[in-house]
Amino acid sequence: MTSGKKDIDRPLGRDAKPSRKSRGRSFGKGSILLGLAAVAVVGVSLAVSLRERPFRTPVPVAVTEPVETTTVAETKPEATSVRTGAPDAAIVKVTPQESEPASGNGVIVIRDPSAMGQHPRLAHLPDRALIEESEAGPLPVRQPGGRRPFDVYARSWSGARGARIAVVIGGLGLSQTTTQRAIEALGPEVTLAFAPAGNSLSRWMQTARKAGHEIILQVPMEPFGYPNENPGRNTLTVDSGEGQNLSRLRWALSRITNYTGVMNYMGGRFTADEGALEPVMEELSKRGLMYLDDGTSARSKAQDLASSLSVPFAAADVLIDPIGGNRRPAPADILKKLDELERIARAKGYAIGTGSAFDETIDTVAGWANEVAGRGIEIVPISAVAFDPEAR
Template structure:
């Protein structure tokens, strides 16, 4: 018999069922179903979390078939970087737009013809055939059939930021072979270089300068007050000369090199003070799509008024950095440019390709950017009547 105490809690008339030892370890059916359901829910949540894009992020819309006109446009100051989408942004579209039209909103990648905006840096040493007019005196710069200007195509790009900027032009390249080589190799590419039309090996040096990233201008000798000096007299523009004579001289000088954005006066206090003479000069520059930099040495210059009347992009120098000898004097002029840039937003300086000037500017350029000032080409600070 079983002991009495073993069945004291068992209902009367019911015998205790015997359970197989293995079955004691299994969960009841209800708990087993609950466990299976929990595992299914947990597994589904994990799959959602581990997907590259959760279900709540809708798939990007299909791209319509684009009409590609060229490579994706590089950043230029006329189109700030914030208008460009991040690489791989969802919902990006590729559209074709007018190069002069304002950028549309939204996530878009703007595809433009690079030749409509500027030159490919890798081809910067090669003239754009559409911007060259063959003449008896050589290849002359000219607008193309679409209205593109050498001033735009040959301009060096810059950040487009609104901070303080300094444009610095170093002239006299081509006169001394050693000085020209040192200026091109030592100066940062943001410095604009100006070639003298009577220099040597100008085409070769222009190609080298452009390959190094420099923007290029051409110096044009103009009549000063007093007796003209040296070898510049033969080709110098003069107030008393006939209009056609000055134009012939000017075109001869313009044909010495290619791939430049405009001209800068060499001396010329008397010529730049004569409105009639300057109107002839600016009329030719405007037709050819070139800019003008006044070196700022003459307070009587009417260059700005004449340039704007002919639609010529214009800039004026604030200081000649090496008018006085010595490294200290050059640094003082560079400090002056920094003060002007911080107050006005930009400043323009000019100098010559002398060894002392080049070495001083090269060392200064390494420090000025650390002080929050951007070095830019002359074209970046020019006032352009066609765009303003």
């Protein structure tokens, strides 16, 4: 009876305490298990501490994270609307890495750049598969499977319908102060062009890419009036011959990495000579690079050669900061040129403007870029408005 009374008075859900003998037996088993676990942890910790750490030394060249690539390749996301490559191409439904032309209606099906590009956090690191080591230094090269620097290093954009403007600001790397100012003041949508004769180019490339900019490389080419008008060191000239010009081109190409293409610096005479320009275009095609014509020479053969040699191509519509007798552009004149760019973009869907890294240009473009979206225009990287023969 006494035992039964205790059971009745006990709160619901609370079991009777085990006997002292039972508790002692359970505690002994737990102690053995805890002891074995402790020995295992100590053993594993010792093995890890003695093992060489694989990431102790940073690797200067890295490939896009395999996890990202595997995820894209295996999950096969649904088709999305994309507009890239040819500026006049219609927006179409595509799946990653699809590039087959639609049958019958002439619509160009364009690859989704997100399937080939870098993760934004790795944009400052060269893709090892796109680097060729040479006597000149690291050179960009296309992979046998078709991946190109033009694809991988391109900055993404919305793909939305509407007017688009690409602005390219060049001459970076020559002045440390100006280069830093341009990277910090200009929005990431603005494309930056580096001069191969600049200083600390690898550092500035990484800084620009971390800030989100697409970058291109300026190549000095012979103008009319050369050498009185001199673009600088290792200028490509009509009379130098193919071998010397290719050597000078490769020197320029090796100065930085992670760029989508090249742009002529001066070069009115050189770009007008098909025989001199053709080997250059062949080299760019081999290396998977775009060519941007600054648009200052009506005699340039670049567009025809780019089309025949499968080189992505773009040509500037407006020089936004022409310099006068005082050798400095006026902000009011720059704004007029930017207004002209807007008119062209509304008329044909896109426009391209080029300028130099003057303080006046940087400040004016930075202010204008903050306002232009409100007028229904998107600032895009230069790769977004380049015609790509391989996207057909």
